[in-house]
Amino acid sequence: MRREKLIAVALAALALTAVSGLAVITAFIFKEGFPLMVKVGFKEFIFSSEWYPREGHFGIFPMIVGSLAVTAGAMAIGVVFGVGVAVLLTQFCPPRLVAILKPAIELLAGIPSVVYGFMGVVVLVPFIREHLGGSGFSVLAASIVLGIMVLPTVISISVDALQAVPRPYYEGSIALGATEWQTTHMVMVRAARSGIIAAVILGMGRAIGETMAVIMVAGNTIALPTSPLSAVRTLTSNIALEMGYAAGDHRAALFATGVILFLVIMVLNTAALALSRRRAKGAR
Amino acid sequence: MRRIGPAHTQRLAVGFMWTLAALTIGVLLFIIAFILWKGLPHLSWGFLSESPRSMGREGGIFPMLVATLYVAGLGVLIAAPIGLGTAIYLTEYKREGRLTAVIRFGADCLAGIPSIIFGLFGFVFFVITLGMGLSVLSGALTLALMVLPTIIRTSEEAIRAVPRAYRDVSFGLGSTRWQMVTRVVLRTALPGITTGIVLAVGRSISETAAVMLTAGSALGLPRSLFDSCRTLSLHFYILSREGLSMTNAYATASILIIVILAINLLAYWLMRRFAARVR
Amino acid sequence: MLRALFAVAVVALAGLCSGCGDSKGGSVSVVGSNSIHLFAEMLAEEYNRSNPGVHVTVQAGGSTAGIQAVLSGVADIGMSSRSLKPEEAARLSVVTIARDGIAIIVHPSNKVTGLTHGQLRGIYEGKTTNWRDVGGEDGPIRPITREEGSGTRATFEEMVMGQARIAASAITQEASGTIREMVENDPGAIGYLSVGLVGTKAKAIAVDGVAPSHENVQSGKYPLARPFYFVLKGRPGEAAQRFIDFVLSPPAQQMLEKEGLVRVK
Numbered sequence: 001m002r003r004e005k006l007i008a009v010a011l012a013a014l015a016l017t018a019v020s021g022l023a024v025i026t027a028f029i030f031k032e033g034f035p036l037m038v039k040v041g042f043k044e045f046i047f048s049s050e051w052y053p054r055e056g057h058f059g060i061f062p063m064i065v066g067s068l069a070v071t072a073g074a075m076a077i078g079v080v081f082g083v084g085v086a087v088l089l090t091q092f093c094p095p096r097l098v099a100i101l102k103p104a105i106e107l108l109a110g111i112p113s114v115v116y117g118f119m120g121v122v123v124l125v126p127f128i129r130e131h132l133g134g135s136g137f138s139v140l141a142a143s144i145v146l147g148i149m150v151l152p153t154v155i156s157i158s159v160d161a162l163q164a165v166p167r168p169y170y171e172g173s174i175a176l177g178a179t180e181w182q183t184t185h186m187v188m189v190r191a192a193r194s195g196i197i198a199a200v201i202l203g204m205g206r207a208i209g210e211t212m213a214v215i216m217v218a219g220n221t222i223a224l225p226t227s228p229l230s231a232v233r234t235l236t237s238n239i240a241l242e243m244g245y246a247a248g249d250h251r252a253a254l255f256a257t258g259v260i261l262f263l264v265i266m267v268l269n270t271a272a273l274a275l276s277r278r279r280a281k282g283a284r
Numbered sequence: 285m286r287r288i289g290p291a292h293t294q295r296l297a298v299g300f301m302w303t304l305a306a307l308t309i310g311v312l313l314f315i316i317a318f319i320l321w322k323g324l325p326h327l328s329w330g331f332l333s334e335s336p337r338s339m340g341r342e343g344g345i346f347p348m349l350v351a352t353l354y355v356a357g358l359g360v361l362i363a364a365p366i367g368l369g370t371a372i373y374l375t376e377y378k379r380e381g382r383l384t385a386v387i388r389f390g391a392d393c394l395a396g397i398p399s400i401i402f403g404l405f406g407f408v409f410f411v412i413t414l415g416m417g418l419s420v421l422s423g424a425l426t427l428a429l430m431v432l433p434t435i436i437r438t439s440e441e442a443i444r445a446v447p448r449a450y451r452d453v454s455f456g457l458g459s460t461r462w463q464m465v466t467r468v469v470l471r472t473a474l475p476g477i478t479t480g481i482v483l484a485v486g487r488s489i490s491e492t493a494a495v496m497l498t499a500g501s502a503l504g505l506p507r508s509l510f511d512s513c514r515t516l517s518l519h520f521y522i523l524s525r526e527g528l529s530m531t532n533a534y535a536t537a538s539i540l541i542i543v544i545l546a547i548n549l550l551a552y553w554l555m556r557r558f559a560a561r562v563r
Numbered sequence: 564m565l566r567a568l569f570a571v572a573v574v575a576l577a578g579l580c581s582g583c584g585d586s587k588g589g590s591v592s593v594v595g596s597n598s599i600h601l602f603a604e605m606l607a608e609e610y611n612r613s614n615p616g617v618h619v620t621v622q623a624g625g626s627t628a629g630i631q632a633v634l635s636g637v638a639d640i641g642m643s644s645r646s647l648k649p650e651e652a653a654r655l656s657v658v659t660i661a662r663d664g665i666a667i668i669v670h671p672s673n674k675v676t677g678l679t680h681g682q683l684r685g686i687y688e689g690k691t692t693n694w695r696d697v698g699g700e701d702g703p704i705r706p707i708t709r710e711e712g713s714g715t716r717a718t719f720e721e722m723v724m725g726q727a728r729i730a731a732s733a734i735t736q737e738a739s740g741t742i743r744e745m746v747e748n749d750p751g752a753i754g755y756l757s758v759g760l761v762g763t764k765a766k767a768i769a770v771d772g773v774a775p776s777h778e779n780v781q782s783g784k785y786p787l788a789r790p791f792y793f794v795l796k797g798r799p800g801e802a803a804q805r806f807i808d809f810v811l812s813p814p815a816q817q818m819l820e821k822e823g824l825v826r827v828k
Contacts, residue, residue, distance in 0.1 A: 007462045008377055014369030015378075018436060019387055021366075021429055022394050025405050032408070052728070053711065062731075081304050088301040101305065103552060108312050110544040112490035114521045115537055119315050121524075121741075126748060135705050135749055137734055148311055181294035202396070209398030212492050212521065215737070220710075223731035231734050236400050240493045241737055243404050245627035245712030251408070258401045265396045273392070337608060339601045417592070417637050418622065500594075502620035503604060504611070512592065512620050522623075526601065527740030527762075 029262060033255030045256065051222045053242070053250040060257060062224045066139075066232035067208055069225055070218065073143025074150055074207040079200055081147070082154030083189075086196075089155070090162040091184045102159075109152035117216030120145040125217055134229035137219030142232065145213050150203040157202060161195020162188060194275040201272040205265055211236040235261055316541055323538030326531045332539075336503055340522070341529045345536055347505040351513035354420050354506060355499050356488035359427030364481050366428075367435030374436075375443045376465050388440070395433035402430040403494030411498055418512040423499025427491060431484035438483070442476025443469055474558040482551035486544060492517045516540055589617040591803045595629020595642030596714045597738055598663070598757040599791050602819055603642055603810075609818070610809050617802050625737075626714025630655065633796050639803045641794035644714030644757070645721075657792040660810050662825040664758040664780035665719055665787040666767040668743065670750045675699040677769030680786070683723050686753060689730030694751065706733045707742050707754040715739070718789045719755050755787075759823030781825045791824070 037045050040058050048059025085105070089098055120141055129136030165188050173183040189196065211234075219231020220241060233241075239254045246254055288296075334344030374384050406426030416422045446469050454464040470477070492515075500512030501522060514522070517540060523533040593603055600623040607619040621642075624632070629641035630651055644663070647655060667683065669675060675698050678686075685691035687706050695701045708729050709716040720729065736742050739756040746752045747764045758775050761767050767775050771786055779785040793807055809815055816826035 004460050004462055011369050011373040011377055014366050015373040015387075018366050018370040018432055019390075022390060022433065025394070025402070025429060026390075028405055028409060029401065049731075081308055084301045084304040085308055088298070088305050092298050092301065101309065103548070104309055104312060107545070107548055108308075110486050110490070110548050111312075111315065112492070112517045112520075112540055112544070114490075114492050114517050114524075115315065115319065115540065118520075118524050118533075118537065119318065123318075129749060135734060135745075135752070137745075148308075151308060179290045179294045181297045182290055185297075205396045209396070209400075211398060211400045220735035220737075221732050222735070231732070233735070236398050239400050239404060241710050241735070242712065243400075243407060244497060244624040245631055247631055254404060258404060261398055261401060262393075265398075266393050269389070269393050269396055273389070339604055411637060412635050415636070418594075500620075501622040502592075503608075504618060504620055507618065511590070511618075512622060522738075525738040525740050527744050528601070 026262070029255055029258045032252055033257070033259040036249060036252035036256045037259065039249075040253075045253075046260075049224055051238075053246065053253065056249065058249070058253040058256075060235065060238070060253075060260075062222055063233050063235045063238050063257070064260075065224055066218070067234040067236070069139045069228075069232060070142045070146060070214065070234055071204055071207045073139060073228070074146035075200060075204055077144065077147025078150045078154045078203045078207070082151050082199070082203065083158055083196055085151070086155050086158035086162060086199075087184060087189065089159055091180060091188065105152050105155055108148070113149065113210060113213040114216070116145050116149055117213035120213060120217040128229070132229060135219065135231060137217060137231045138229045139218070139225055139232050140228045142214050142218040142234075143228075145217055146207045146210055149210060149213065150206045153206050154199045154203040157199030158192070158196045161192040161199065164195065165191040194278045198272040198275045201268050201275070205268045208234075208261065208264060209236060211240045215240060319534060319537045319541055323531075323534035323536070326535040327538060331535060335505065336519075336532075339528055340503070340519070340526070340532060342532075345516065345519060345532075345539065347503065348514055348516045348519045348536070349539075351420070351499070351506055352489055352515040352517075355423040355495060355513065355515055356427060356485060356491075358420065358424035359488050360431065360481065360485050362424065362428040363432045363435055363484060367432050367480075368439050368477065370436050371439035371443055372465060372470075375440055376461065376469065388437075391433040391436045391440075393433075395437055399430055399491055400493050402426055403497045405429075406494060406498040417510065418498065418500030418502070419510045420499060420506050420513055421509040423495050423513075423515075426494055426498045427488045430491070430494065431487055434487070435480050435484050438480025439473070439477045442473035442480070445476065446472045475555040478554045478558060479551055482547060482554070486547050489515075489540075489543065489547070490517055491515075492521050496521075516543070589802050591617065591619045591640065591800075591806050592638045593619065593621045593640045593642060593793075593806075594624055594632040594638035595794070596626040596644040596791070597623045597709075598644045598713075598715050598760070599642040599660075602661070602759070602791075602822055602824065605818065605822070606810055606815050607806075609815070610806060614805075617805070619806050625710065625712035626717065627712035630794055633794050636796075639800060640807070641792075643792045643794050644789060645717035646790075646792075647794070654796065656795050656797075658795065658807055658811075659790045659827050660793050660807075661791040661816070661819050661827055662780065662788060663791055664775045664785050664825075665715060665722075665755050665789065666758045666761050666775045667753065667755050667770060667787075668746045668761060668765040668767050669753050670746055670748075671764060671766050672750055673699055673766060675768060677772060677774075679771055680723060683770065684725070684727060687724060687729050687733065688727050689732060703751050704753060705749060705751045706730065707745055707752055708733045708735055709739070709742070709755075710735055710737045713737075714789075715756060719787070722787055722789075757823075761823075777823070777825070788825075790827075 047061050049061045050057040050059045124141050125136035128141055169187050173187045214234050215237045220233045221231040225232040235257050243254050331344040333346050335347055337343035410416050410422040410425055450468050454468045495515050496518050501514045502512035506513035520536040600621055604621045607621045610619055626643040626645050632638035633641035682697050686704055692704055694704055739760045742754040742756050743765055746754045773779050773785045775785050780788050811828050816828050820826045
């Protein structure tokens with residue numbers, strides 16, 4: 001019995017370490033970043049387009065728009081390809097092929113972001129420059145690279161959602177005379193709706209958080225992007241580019257950017273959580 | 285207007301989805317083939333065992349392999365027991381309530397936080413405030429914090445997936461809680477837990493920005509925990525950005541890809557092995 | 564099997580820790596300018612080889628990052644390709660280890676062979692947008708700049724831009740290598756980097772009529788010249804001082820000259 005008690009205490013200690021470690025990070029980021037947002041003013045920080053840290057101007061609006069633009073583009077690819085492939089894998093793909101495709105897609109997830117960025121620079125950017133114009137370093141390039149990077153996330157969670165749909169739904173629909181495709185898009189996808197949306201939301205979270213690949217292909221200008229071919233800088237790129245040398249208010253501004261990202265992820269996660277709860281309830 | 289029949293629609297839809305899948309796999313194959321095609325010819329035993337010379341234009345990547353092993357390995361070594369222990373505690377020892385829900389939500393959120401934020405924290409907290417400097421230790425601690433939430437999450441999911449009946453039977457046979465946890469729950473959840481840890485290793489190896497700002501980018505072999513070092517993915521990044529030796533860059537990328545492939549295969553094999561044992 | 568893995572891990576860790584004690588003794592940490600770090604790395608490699616007891620490590624991060632690192636104690640020596648600001652100079656000292664020019668590079672096919680100060684500023688301000696306006700063929704100009712913490716950028720801003728800001732729409736890259744690569748591949752691009760890093764493909768153009776040749780940089784005729792500094796806080800430690808002495812010695816200066824820099828000794 002004594003040993004059991006000791007083990008319980010040890011585990012509790014580990015849990016406490018984990019929780020305090022994570023709490024310290026959260027507290028640190030807010031402590032370093034929040035005062036600056038107050039000092040500069042929330043409206044100025046979020047809506048001003050002047051990012052000139054050496055002169056004391058901390059407006060991250062262009063970076064916010066940059067992150068949104070790049071993420072939106074990435075999700076356009078992520079949703080179409082991700083949900084499409086997930087549907088294929090669960091409804092129309094023979095098991096032998098699934099055994100090959102699924103690990104292959106997981107492999108996509110393992111490729112380092114710097115390799116994706118590199119391929120973007122070597123293949124995608126010149127292509128865009130020669131055939132579409134501009135310098136090639138653009139929202140478009142970043143969207144395509146990010147879109148590919150979030151595919152494994154979207155696919156695997158959508159597959160889980162589709163596989164969780166009770167078999168009777170499928171069989172009932174077929175029994176009523178529907179084709180597999182009609183069953184898929186009218187019944188299965190509908191039933192897995194919350195899970196698929198959760199997959200997309202988590203994919204969005206990944207896209208917003210990506211740094212290295214974006215730095216390599218997006219151009220990193222501090223101007224507001226005006227078209228998909230404009231170069232752009234995202235919130236995460238901004239942090240990565242400047243944190244090595246930022247000091248004082250400048251560094252605090254980067255932490256403040258971190259606060260914004262933190263809040264965004266929190267909102268996205270809450271939404272995804274609520275959706276999967278609804279899915280769990282609906283399946284009853 | 286002639287309507288397209290349902291069978292025809294199905295064929296179109298399925299055809300479209302197969303195209304999407306083909307494109308997806310095509311991209312994957314293209315990336316791997318491109319890197320390996322350009323990099324494999326330059327790989328040699330010498331490349332793997334020598335140190336870089338002349339700004340990385342010549343020589344090999346031995347210190348980078350060691351650095352990656354130390355930083356990523358130490359990071360996961362720290363995070364895995366803490367993460368697994370936390371998951372076990374949350375599911376088996378603590379009653380389900382507000383606190384556990386909050387911890388779970390917190391872990392979920394932090395699993396989604398961009399890794400650059402961990403890098404920023406690590407740089408200011410470990411490197412500067414705690415005075416560890418750009419070092420293996422700073423890098424490993426930062427990576428540990430980064431993968432901790434993911435390990436907690438995946439371990440927890442794996443443990444919760446173990447049917448309740450298993451636990452009840454174990455208690456019914458007179459086991460203590462810890463015996464039940466180790467001999468029944470963990471055995472069953474092992475595939476999922478292992479996948480989580482392997483994913484963490486993969487993520488640590490691929491991480492670049494956070495490592496650059498905490499472990500630094502020194503070319504030499506790290507002789508202690510407090511030496512700065514350069515991991516493999518960071519070396520590839522620097523080589524490709526400085527443009528001094530594209531052949532070495534491709535070769536480094538090839539090693540990276542091969543390592544990732546190996547880890548994925550290992551994960552796959554481990555999962556099947558553990559899943560088979562559970563039968 | 565898990566037990567075996569665990570044992571291996573512990574042994575490896577022990578191996579690392581065994582070096583814990585003696586690492587601080589003979590180690591010198593050099594951090595800073597992206598432009599300087601490649602050359603410093605080369606020198607450190609040579610120095611480490613002939614002085615096995617000492618371990619000099621060099622890393623990049625940008626001039627400002629290097630200065631910060633010395634100020635906070637993270638580094639022993641900082642590398643800066645710009646001069647110190649007054650508040651920095653109050654607490655730090657510098658040693659000039661070489662001189663370098665900032666080359667302005669364009670695509671090899673670009674017809675332009677030289678620009679004036681004013682034209683260069685107009686381009687980077689975003690006011691001049693077509694190559695036609697500065698003597699080239701019709702086509703958009705795409706200026707590329709380094710990140711804000713870069714010493715090269717700071718020097719460029721000081722010498723060329725003056726009070727004007729670099730255009731917000733200028734593409735920013737965090738390494739000279741990518742700037743060179745971008746310019747080599749994009750006919751409309753223009754960028755600036757260290758003379759020693761121009762390479763063989765990009766075309767370095769004349770500024771105010773003076774070409775960025777080695778002689779012109781050395782004699783001071785080329786207008787965009789700047790010193791490379793080692794930045795120190797107070798008196799350097801013994802190991803650091805010995806490395807600095809090595810960098811200023813003739814063989815080391817010769818190495819730097821071979822790479823395209825201008826020696827100071």
